Amino acid sequence: MMVTATNAYNKRMDGRNFDELREIEAKVGVVKSADGSAMFKIGDTIAIAAVRGPRDLYPRFMQNPKGGILRCSYNMMSFSVDERIRPGPSRRSREITLVTENALMPAVDLSEFPNSVVDVFIEIVQADAGTRCAGICAASLALADAGIPMRDLVCAVSVGKVGGKILVDLNKYEEDYEDGSSDMPVAFLPRRNEISLLQLDGGMKKEEILNALELAKKSCVEILEVQRNALMGKYKNG
Amino acid sequence: MDNISREYLIKFLDKGKRINGRKFDELREIEVDYNVSKHAEGAARIKFGDTEVIVGVKLEVGEPFPDKPDEGTIIVGAEMLPLSSAEFEPGPPSVDSIELARVVDRAIRESKAIDFKKLCITKGEKVWMVLIDIYTINDDGNLQDASALATLAALKQVKIPRYDGKKVDYSEKTGKLPLLSMPVECSVVKIKDKLLSDPCFEEEKMMDARLTVGVTENNEICAMQKGGKKVLTIEDVNEMIEISLKNSEKLRKLLK
Numbered sequence: 184m185m186v187t188a189t190n191a192y193n194k195r196m197d198g199r200n201f202d203e204l205r206e207i208e209a210k211v212g213v214v215k216s217a218d219g220s221a222m223f224k225i226g227d228t229i230a231i232a233a234v235r236g237p238r239d240l241y242p243r244f245m246q247n248p249k250g251g252i253l254r255c256s257y258n259m260m261s262f263s264v265d266e267r268i269r270p271g272p273s274r275r276s277r278e279i280t281l282v283t284e285n286a287l288m289p290a291v292d293l294s295e296f297p298n299s300v301v302d303v304f305i306e307i308v309q310a311d312a313g314t315r316c317a318g319i320c321a322a323s324l325a326l327a328d329a330g331i332p333m334r335d336l337v338c339a340v341s342v343g344k345v346g347g348k349i350l351v352d353l354n355k356y357e358e359d360y361e362d363g364s365s366d367m368p369v370a371f372l373p374r375r376n377e378i379s380l381l382q383l384d385g386g387m388k389k390e391e392i393l394n395a396l397e398l399a400k401k402s403c404v405e406i407l408e409v410q411r412n413a414l415m416g417k418y419k420n421g
Numbered sequence: 422m423d424n425i426s427r428e429y430l431i432k433f434l435d436k437g438k439r440i441n442g443r444k445f446d447e448l449r450e451i452e453v454d455y456n457v458s459k460h461a462e463g464a465a466r467i468k469f470g471d472t473e474v475i476v477g478v479k480l481e482v483g484e485p486f487p488d489k490p491d492e493g494t495i496i497v498g499a500e501m502l503p504l505s506s507a508e509f510e511p512g513p514p515s516v517d518s519i520e521l522a523r524v525v526d527r528a529i530r531e532s533k534a535i536d537f538k539k540l541c542i543t544k545g546e547k548v549w550m551v552l553i554d555i556y557t558i559n560d561d562g563n564l565q566d567a568s569a570l571a572t573l574a575a576l577k578q579v580k581i582p583r584y585d586g587k588k589v590d591y592s593e594k595t596g597k598l599p600l601l602s603m604p605v606e607c608s609v610v611k612i613k614d615k616l617l618s619d620p621c622f623e624e625e626k627m628m629d630a631r632l633t634v635g636v637t638e639n640n641e642i643c644a645m646q647k648g649g650k651k652v653l654t655i656e657d658v659n660e661m662i663e664i665s666l667k668n669s670e671k672l673r674k675l676l677k
Contacts, residue, residue, distance in 0.1 A: 274514075274519045274522075274523060275523075277516050277519050278516070278519055278520050278523050280516070281516050281520060282646075282647070285647070285648065285649065285650055288650045288651075289650065289651055289652045365531075367645070372652060376654065376655065377652035377653070377654060378647070378652055378653045378654065378655070378657075378658065379647075379652050379653075380647060381632065381645060381646075381647035381653065381658065382645055382646050382647065383531075383635075383642065383643075383644055383645035383646075384527055384531050384644065385531045385643065386531065386532065386637070386641040386642065386643050387641065387642050388640070388641060388642070389640075389642065389659075389662050389663070389666065392642060392645075392658070392662065393655070393658075393659060396655050396658065397655070400655070
């Protein structure tokens with residue numbers, strides 16, 4: 184596709200480099216009564232996650248005697264965006280719940296908890312794009328905080344192509360960029376560089392996708408660092 | 422799904438074979454039938470081997486969204502009928518049927534296959550809504566690709582009915598719905614270390630991970646969705662896209 188001078192995206196509206204993440208803040212233990220919890224803020228997107236469990240799973244027919252199950256829920260608070268979202272599940276939130284579950288599942292080992300469930304509740308408090316990725320980052324921290332056996336943390340970030348440029352961590356303006364924006368949320372298990380979430384909205388060539396994946400991989404290392412510090416921050420003094 | 426059948430399936434794969442006799446990157450025989458319903462504005466029936474779906478498109482006049490006053494819209498729904506599989510139950514849409522519909526929607530929308538501005542009747546007041554409904558008839562795996570192909574096939578048939586400002590006259594057609602691109606979807610599943618195109622029911626049940634890739638006629642990738650509970654590597658993704666690019670061309674050629 185030809186990129187004309189009018190729609191090329193040569194400078195990011197918030198002044199970041201193309202491979203630069205928004206400012207990240209992470210904190211564990213934000214929900215006191217939960218078994219594990221975390222807040223993950225990236226730019227103006229804020230997610231909180233709480234883990235409850237392992238606990239008995241009901242209805243009983245859903246129980247698995249071979250191990251526990253992971254059950255997620257992703258929700259955007261009604262006031263998290265300009266135009267109010269009607270409370271309750273939507274088609275979008277149910278799909279994101281599904282892919283979030285799949286993104287976290289490879290990282291946890293619930294074989295020690297037959298017939299039980301680990302519930303992960305994700306709430307988006309404020310949205311400026313990248314909410315499912317922020318939700319996954321928060322959820323993975325909350326799982327670790329809850330002491331659930333894990334093979335790895337999960338780091339997620341959105342990469343994409345905006346006005347012909349490959350870049351990381353799109354904000355809302357970039358996601359809605361007039362003359363062409365492709366958004367590709369990715370989650371990595373960084374220890375072995377395994378991909379557990381991959382979606383794409385928008386047009387990209389194969390080579391661009393591979394470049395974007397490399398960019399996501401690199402950025403996930405930075406996210407991991409923040410996640411690690413957040414966990415250490417809670418436990419080094421306790 | 423029990424482990425014995427997975428082991429059986431993997432034993433086959435290790436010998437370079439699939440339980441259905443296909444090559445790893447081979448599609449099933451595909452049938453396209455346009456003779457579905459004369460009341461639909463466009464419809465198609467697609468069979469991928471024993472997997473069968475019907476997609477019908479209806480047009481209705483509706484109000485545009487306030488932020489896009491001069492654009493029509495599409496609404497994609499999928500019904501996984503209990504008739505089509507022992508695993509589907511009656512009731513509100515399951516998460517699988519929501520995913521099916523949303524991933525079909527994604528490829529159509531993101532490839533800009535439909536010129537939404539052309540669907541405007543009166544700015545800010547009336548636009549055409551393109552209602553796409555997917556019904557599964559038999560599930561032998563890969564409902565996703567069959568549904569995406571059936572949707573494109575049905576959209577290509579759509580003729581816009583006459584509208585006099587008050588009532589839609591479905592018996593009279595004014596012209597075709599112009600399509601700007603031809604997105605199809607190709608799914609590849611990973612089982613152990615093998616990548617398989619167009620998975621059948623058993624392969625889909627026993628997959629570790631899946632990647633659905635939406636591809637336009639320019640080999641541009643307009644949509645992706647990873648499925649399944651296990652992981653993929655960057656090399657897997659690379660190879661899966663490569664296979665999908667190749668197969669997408671074959672799928673597109675089947676449509677008139």
